Amino acid sequence: MTNLQSVVLEVSDVAAAERFLSEAFGLDGQVTVRESGAETSGFRGFTLSLTVAQPSTVTSLFESAVAAGATVVKPVTKSIWGYGGTLQAPDGTIWKIATSAKKDTGPATRAIDSVVLLLGCADVAASKKFYVDHGLTVAKSFGRKYVEFEATGPVKLGLYGRKALAKDAGVPVDGSGSHRITLSADAGSFTDPDGFAWEPVPSSIDGGLASR
Template sequence: MASIESVTLDVADPTAAHHFYSAAFGLDKQLGLRASEAPTTGFRGFTLSLTVSQPATVAALIGSAVEAGATPLKPVAKSFWGYGGVVRAPDGTIWKVATSAKKDTGPATREIDDIVLLLGVEDMAASKRFYVERGLTVAKSVSRMYVEFAAGPGPVKLALYRRRALAKDVGVSPDGTGSHRIAIGGGAGPFTDPDGFAWEAASPALAT
């Protein structure tokens, strides 16, 4: 089964980005970082989500991200589906931290259950078909709005979301141009998907 084995973010300053992600979320090995000045404006068409076990952990991770230099986009709050908050990292990447739990079962931790890469797509049917043809297995599909693929052995799960809906979910305008500033590593690559997201040969250096 094809899956994501690595995610690399293009950032202006890899050293500063490494310090941020380590301090904010404790992500030391799960992300690749490389220097890039590729032009980009507005919404880059993707988000990264951290799924955790309880509200206290959501608040703790969002708090540490803001202390490390992130910009709040949506404050930590309850919703009908759970509890979550959204920040923009100093390098411009948008991160959501969320849980389906409504109540805490213990003190806050920094433990992350899942990392999910959500790609904003214009044509859900076409993008879903594209990835299925490259070996990914659909685990969940909601009309033409959302598709989640079965998790592989790598540290990151993949899901597709309508671009405008994804932007609305994290509190930003859907408008944006230029580089996505992200490269996805996996056994199905190299290729570029219908929305311009580039897949490369997986980096063996990244592991859970």
């Protein structure tokens, strides 16, 4: 089974992006960065989400991200789904921090339960078939609206309609140029129907992630 091992964000300032990930979320292996000068504007067609156990963790991570330079897109708030908010990192990446819990049930922590990458698709059904053909296994599927794949790797992958994803993130759907992201997996190189590129995990990184 193909597993998404890490997400590579392509940024103009590597040092600044690494500093943000460390100061805001304490992330390293799940999300990495590398330099890119590729032109891009507007919505890049994806979001990264951090799912956590309780509201106090959402608040802690959200506040540290803002302190590290992120811009608030959707303030943290309660909803019928739980508690969460959305922000944009200095490099342009849209991050959502959320929990399904509405009340704290334990001491405050900064523990992240999972990192989730959602790709915005022009045709969710077509992209679903593409990924199944490339070795991913569907865990949940809601027609042409949403697909979630099984994962044993550090990053979970889901597909969402591009317009729906932009609306959920709270940003305009318009965008052009590079996605400024590459997906690293235990599979070969390929590009999906929406232009998201996959590449093999470097052996040194693969070994490091496997040992986590």
